[in-house]
Amino acid sequence: MTRSPLLVALGASLVLAACSQETPPPPAEARLVQLAEVVAETGQTQHEFVGRIEARLSVDMAFQVGGQLAELPLNEGVLIEQGTLVAALDREDFQRAEREARVQLQQANTELERQRTLFDRGIASQAALDSAQTNYDLREVALQTARRNLGYATLTAPFDALVSRRLVDNYTIVSPGQPVVRLMDVSEMRVSIPISESMVATFDRANLVSLEAAFSFLPGQTFSLEPRELVSEPDAASRTYRAIAALPDDIPANILPGMTATVFAEFDNPAGAVSGLRVPLAAVSSAPDGSQRVWVYDDAAGSVVPQTITTAGFDGDTVVVTTGIEAGDRVVTAGVSSLHEGMRVRPLSDTARFGSPQ
Numbered sequence: 139m140t141r142s143p144l145l146v147a148l149g150a151s152l153v154l155a156a157c158s159q160e161t162p163p164p165p166a167e168a169r170l171v172q173l174a175e176v177v178a179e180t181g182q183t184q185h186e187f188v189g190r191i192e193a194r195l196s197v198d199m200a201f202q203v204g205g206q207l208a209e210l211p212l213n214e215g216v217l218i219e220q221g222t223l224v225a226a227l228d229r230e231d232f233q234r235a236e237r238e239a240r241v242q243l244q245q246a247n248t249e250l251e252r253q254r255t256l257f258d259r260g261i262a263s264q265a266a267l268d269s270a271q272t273n274y275d276l277r278e279v280a281l282q283t284a285r286r287n288l289g290y291a292t293l294t295a296p297f298d299a300l301v302s303r304r305l306v307d308n309y310t311i312v313s314p315g316q317p318v319v320r321l322m323d324v325s326e327m328r329v330s331i332p333i334s335e336s337m338v339a340t341f342d343r344a345n346l347v348s349l350e351a352a353f354s355f356l357p358g359q360t361f362s363l364e365p366r367e368l369v370s371e372p373d374a375a376s377r378t379y380r381a382i383a384a385l386p387d388d389i390p391a392n393i394l395p396g397m398t399a400t401v402f403a404e405f406d407n408p409a410g411a412v413s414g415l416r417v418p419l420a421a422v423s424s425a426p427d428g429s430q431r432v433w434v435y436d437d438a439a440g441s442v443v444p445q446t447i448t449t450a451g452f453d454g455d456t457v458v459v460t461t462g463i464e465a466g467d468r469v470v471t472a473g474v475s476s477l478h479e480g481m482r483v484r485p486l487s488d489t490a491r492f493g494s495p496q
Contacts, residue, residue, distance in 0.1 A: 167482075168440060168482040168483055168484040169481065169482065169483045169484070170483070170484060170485075170486045171435070171442070171470045171472070171473065171477075171483040171484070171485065171486055172470065172471050172472040172473075172485075172486045173435055173468040173469065173470060173471065173485050173486070174417065174418050174421060174468065174469060174471045175466060175467070175468050176415050176416070176417055176459070176463050176464065176465055176466060176467045176468070176469060177415065177416045177417075177465065178415055178416075178465035183404070183405050184402065184403070184404050185337075185402075185403045185404075185405070186400065186401070186402055186403075187331045187332065187333070187400070187401040187403065188332075188398055188399075188400060188401070189329040189330060189331045189332075189351065189383075189398065189399045189400070189401040190329070190330045190396070190397075190398055190399075191327055191328070191329060191330075191385075191393060191394065191395055191396060191397040191398070191399060192327075192328045192329070192330050192382075192395055193300070193302075193322035193323055193324050193327065193328070193395045194322075194323045194324070194325060194326040194327070194328060195297070195322065195323035196302070196320065196321070196322045196323075196395075197296070197299075197320070197321050197322075197323075198305070198317035198319075198320050199224055199225070199293050199317065199318060199319045199320070199321055200312075200314075200315050200316055200317045200318060201225075201227060201290060201291065201293065201312060201314060201315075201316070201318070202290040202314055202315070203227070203232070203287050203290045203291060203314055204311070204312060204313045204314045204316075205227035205228055205231065205232075205291060205311070205312070206227060206228045206309060206310070206311045206312075207225060207226075207227060207228075207306065207307075207308050207309055207310050207311075207312060207318070208226055208227060208228040208229070208308075208309070209223065209225060209226040209308070210225050210304065210306075210307070210308040210318070210319070211223060211225075212224060212225075212301045212304070212319065213301065213304075214301055214302065214303055214304055215300070215301065216300075216301050217298070217299070217300055217301075217324075218295050218298070218299055218300075218301060218321075219295065219298050220295050220296065220297050220298050220299075221294050221295060222294060222295045223292065223293075223294055224293040224294060224295055224318075224319050224321070225292075225293045225318050225319055226291060226292045226293065227291040227292075227312075228291075229288060229291045229292075232284070232287050232288040232291050233288060235284045235287065235288075236281070236284040236285055236287075236288050238284070239277065239280045239281040239283070239284040239285075240281055240284075242277045242280065242281075243274070243277040243278055243280070243281045245277075246270070246273045246274040246276075246277040246278075247274055249270050249273065249274075250270040250271055250273075250274045252270075253266050253267045253269075253270040254267060254270075293318070293319070295321060296321075297321075297323050297325075298323070298325060299321035299322060299323055299324070300321070300322045300323075300324045301319065301320075301321060302320040302321065302322045302395070303319070303320040304318070304319055305317045305318055305319060305320060306318050322395060324395075326384050326385075326387075327384070327385045327393050327395075328366060328382050328383065328384050328385065329351055329363060329382070329383050329384075329385060329399055329401060330380050330381075330382055331380065331381045331382075331383065331401050331403075332373070332376065332378040332379070332380060333378060333379050333380070333381050334378055334379075335372070335377065335378075335379065338368070338379050341405050343365055345405045345406045346365065346403065346404075346405055346406075347404040347405060347406060348362070348402075348403070348404045349362070349363040349364075349365065349383055349401070349402075349403050349404075350362055350363060350401070350402045351363055351383075351385065351399040351400065351401050351402075352399065352400045352401075352402070353389075353391065353393075353397075353399055353400075354400075355391060356389075356390070356391055360402070361385060361386050361389055362386060363383035363384065363385065363386075363401070364383060364384040364386075365381065365382075365383050365384075366382045366383055366384050367381075367382045368380070368381050368382070369381075369382065383401075415458070415459040415460070415463060415464075415465055416456040416457070416458055416459070417432060417456065417457055417459055417463070417469055417471075418455065418456060418457075418469075418471045419452070419455050419456060419457055420471045420472060420474070421433075421457075421469045421470060421471045421474065422447070422449070422457050423474045423475060425444065425446060429446050430446070430447055430448070430449060431444050431445055431446050431447060431462075432444075432445055432447055432459075432462070432463060432469040432470070432474075433445070433469060433470040433474055433477050434463065434467050434468070434469055435467075435468045435469065435470065435483065435485070437468075439480075440482055440483065440484065441480050441481055441482050441483060442470060442477055442479070442480075442481055442483055443479060443480075444477075444479055445462050445463055446462055447459050447460075447461065447462030447463060448460050448461045448462060468485075470483070
């Protein structure tokens with residue numbers, strides 16, 4: 139069968155046209171990028187600490203004389219008033235020593251009076267009278283010492299206190315200076331806050347705007363703190379200093395030493411601190427003309443746009459930006475050297491970071 143030359147020519151032209159057309163490439167896959175929001179410097183900084191509750195004063199009570207404990211009446215965790223008996227030694231030996239010293243003083247006084255009478259009559263010498271006077275003075279000191287030791291055999295609370303711990307058991311023989319009971323002055327509870335050396339160096343109390351504490355067992359509530367002191371010796375292990383602040387009296391909970399609190403502190407920036415918009419140092423790169431720029435994420439287009447900026451220096455790991463961007467803009471903070479204008483990107487979320495689907 140003979141084909142029409144016209145049909146053959148038409149078919150060949152269609153085949154050639156189809157071969158000459160190229161398949162359009164698929165759109166490039168959006169690149170994952172890490173973003174950070176531009177932060178406006180407000181002139182104030184906020185800090186968060188984990189503080190430890192402490193008593194105003196903690197004292198380990200100890201006897202100044204040794205002996206056997208005869209009374210240890212207090213239980214741990216009880217509140218006692220000033221002057222309450224804390225512990226007492228067996229006082230029999232101390233009472234006996236006091237009686238002996240009193241009798242010896244009476245004998246010395248009798249001998250002194252006799253020597254004085256003899257001296258007045260010209261019978262006794264001045265040396266004998268002086269010796270009797272010296273012996274009397276020594277016996278008087280011995281009586282004072284015996285009475286003092288008798289008083290030292292009893293311990294009383296020096297202030298209204300919480301009995302924190304009994305450090306020995308009753309009937310124990312204790313040495314002078316050996317702690318027996320720990321008392322805490324809880325009339326004012328305090329928070330010990332660890333602070334870095336940089337804060338100690340750059341901030342002072344005049345910079346403090348607010349200081350508040352929060353407890354996990356009192357959700358949604360914060361309590362104002364009153365600064366008390368700064369411990370000027372750093373911790374040997376952490377090399378941090380301690381700031382002490384007082385808790386208010388109206389906290390609706392039983393706050394005890396050893397508990398933890400979250401402390402929020404707000405400071406005015408110290409004099410000389412640089413202010414402005416802040417972006418991470420890794421977000422800033424150099425443009426071909428030598429200017430500095432950041433890559434701003436366009437949420438609507440799903441792409442990045444280079445933005446020229448002017449800076450006012452560094453502050454730690456951030457760059458202070460004066461013009462070119464606004465607070466709330468999101469900028470790319472990693473791999474900025476491989477970006478180009480209009481490049482499609484998508485934010486790197488935590489799920490994507492671990493390989494989960496977007």
